[in-house]
Amino acid sequence: MRIASALLATLLSLAVQAAPSPQASLDRSLWPEQLDSPALFDVASRAEILSFAQVLHESELLDDGALAGRLGLRQINLQKVRLVRARLWQRLWQGYQQAQRSCEQDASFCYPVTSMAELRTQAATFAADVGTFYTGWIEPSHQFHVRYLDEQLRKAALLPNTSSEVERLSNRERNGDELNDRxxxxxxxxxxxxxxxxxxxxxxxxxxxxxxxxxxxxxxxxxxxxxxxxxxxxxxxxxxxxxxxxxxxxxxxxxxxxxxxxxxxxxxxxxxxxxxxxxxxxxxxxxxxxxxxxxxxxxxxxxxxxxxxxxxxxxxxxxxxxxxxxxxxxxxxxxxxxxxxxxxxxxxxxxxxxxxxxxxxxxxxxxxxxxxxxxxxx
Missing domain, CATH: 3.20.20.370 (Glycoside hydrolase/deacetylase)
Structure with a gap:
């Protein structure tokens, strides 16, 4: 009976580890401004980019075992995880550059960031000085991006055994990255x-x-x-x-x-x-x-x-x-x-x-x- 119970517990544990993260959303009413102009879209965009960049930076501080545990997996393809992280950083940097173009109209979340290295540095300390106007958004955004990043890294960790939308398998495949800004x-x-x-x-x-x-x-x-x-x-x-x-x-x-x-x-x-x-x-x-x-x-x-x-x-x-x-x-x-x-x-x-x-x-x-x-x- 004890052996059967132990086996059942093991199987339940494996099932939990294999389960994907719960679905993530973010209540947009927590953001204190309406997106009723291109400049205000850029303000919210810069904020989400920096919030996600902070979460991405934090994930890079985890060792292999801690990351595997967080993703609910026994083994992870660390090489693919690193490649996906690198692509995420590249897109964040490209997006932040686009979003900075309206900084003269509204300087919120505009930092003197002129390279990906500076974006990484800024991300490490983000949320420390955003001001009280955005306080109600900070933590829910952080939590959303943690769960969303886990979705992406979990799929990366399962490559190449389980293909998914996080990696193109040839240059004939398209994923929206080829579209213009906005x-x-x-x-x-x-x-x-x-x-x-x-x-x-x-x-x-x-x-x-x-x-x-x-x-x-x-x-x-x-x-x-x-x-x-x-x-x-x-x-x-x-x-x-x-x-x-x-x-x-x-x-x-x-x-x-x-x-x-x-x-x-x-x-x-x-x-x-x-x-x-x-x-x-x-x-x-x-x-x-x-x-x-x-x-x-x-x-x-x-x-x-x-x-x-x-x-x-x-x-x-x-x-x-x-x-x-x-x-x-x-x-x-x-x-x-x-x-x-x-x-x-x-x-x-x-x-x-x-x-x-x-x-x-x-x-x-x-x-x-x-x-x-x-x-x-x-």
């Missing part, structure tokens, strides 16, 4: 939903807002919609939008022996039914794909389209909390590809909240056709 692309996955459901109301809403989104569809769900209605109904559903593929089923394409057939079938379905909406992009479910798949992707004239801002609207976060998470990451990265789930109920209210709260912030929304047909390096 530009964001709306993308949606896992659809289409049933006729008359959330996908329908979302695409109708986007058209009313004169916005374009890229919908990465599953071949089997698209087939179900086609069988239940007509091709014309499908074309009306996605009118004015873009449609890429996620494969025939929502499952990892990393170990699936039929992954090539999955892409071929779903690509053929979309090209036949939605030729005007089709874009040659593949969004791998869970971000998992094969490292040796580049030649096949090229033969199909497909590019892997990753994301760098995850709404996590499929989990426990409310629609508003999901939108607040997205906005915080938009401020942090200043550009990127946003991922929602169009067949679930939270995507549309989250997008509505996001548009209301960024309407005067000076950001822009990337056109899906221009992005979808752009060659890597353009």
């Amino acid at each position: 530009m964001f692309l709306l993308t949606f996955v896992g659809g289409p939903g049933p006729d008359g459901g959330y996908t329908d109301t979302l695409t109708h809403y986007l058209r009313r807002q004169k916005l374009e989104g890229t919908f990465f569809v599953l071949g089997n769900r698209l087939q179900q919609r086609r069988d239940a209605a007509t091709v014309q109904a499908l074309r009306q559903l996605y009118r004015g939008q873009c449609v890429g593929i996620q494969g025939w089923e929502y499952r990892s394409h990393a170990q699936w022996q039929g992954w090539q057939d999955s892409l071929r079938r779903s690509q053929a379905r979309v090209q036949a039914d939605l030729p005007a909406q089709y874009v040659p992009l593949f969004r791998p479910p869970y971000g998992q794909r094969r490292a040796d798949g580049e030649a096949f992707m090229a033969s199909q004239q497909l590019q892997v389209s990753l994301w760098d801002i995850d709404a996590q609207d499929e989990g426990v976060l409310s629609a508003e909390a999901s939108a607040q998470r997205v906005l915080t990451l938009m401020l942090l990265w200043r550009k990127g590809v946003i991922q929602f789930h169009d067949s679930l109920p939270k995507a549309q209210p989250a997008v509505e909240w996001l548009l209301r709260n960024t309407a005067q912030s000076g950001i822009g929304w990337e056109g899906c056709h221009a992005y979808g047909h752009r060659e890597q390096g353009d």
Whole structure:
């Protein structure tokens, strides 16, 4: 009995260690200013960049064992963790440089930082002198960035055995880093939903807002919609939008022996039914794909389209909390590809909240056709 109890305790411990971090969001009402001008967007952006940089700096002080424990893993790929950290620092430095351009209009969170080394130094002491106006935001922001960083480092620690969106596997893969400052692309996955459901109301809403989104569809769900209605109904559903593929089923394409057939079938379905909406992009479910798949992707004239801002609207976060998470990451990265789930109920209210709260912030929304047909390096 004791042996069985000990074994059960061990298995429970392993399960806990294997579990990902709880989903993270940040209540934007804790930030004391509205983002109603480009300059105020930059103020909030500089603050989030410095807050995350502090957390990233703190993580570098952990030894291997402490980091593994924090991430809930027994073993970590330290080389990949360091590479991901280096890329994060590079993006932070690029973003902070962009956000400094409005310092003459509002000097909040403007420090004499002229190099990445100086950004690291500033990050180490950040939060010591931000002033009482921002006091209520400091600690919740720190906590959010700790959890968000853990999400990223945990995925890095599992590479290359478990691929994800935190690392490009070839130069044909895209993740939003190629966008211009303040530009964001709306993308949606896992659809289409049933006729008359959330996908329908979302695409109708986007058209009313004169916005374009890229919908990465599953071949089997698209087939179900086609069988239940007509091709014309499908074309009306996605009118004015873009449609890429996620494969025939929502499952990892990393170990699936039929992954090539999955892409071929779903690509053929979309090209036949939605030729005007089709874009040659593949969004791998869970971000998992094969490292040796580049030649096949090229033969199909497909590019892997990753994301760098995850709404996590499929989990426990409310629609508003999901939108607040997205906005915080938009401020942090200043550009990127946003991922929602169009067949679930939270995507549309989250997008509505996001548009209301960024309407005067000076950001822009990337056109899906221009992005979808752009060659890597353009």
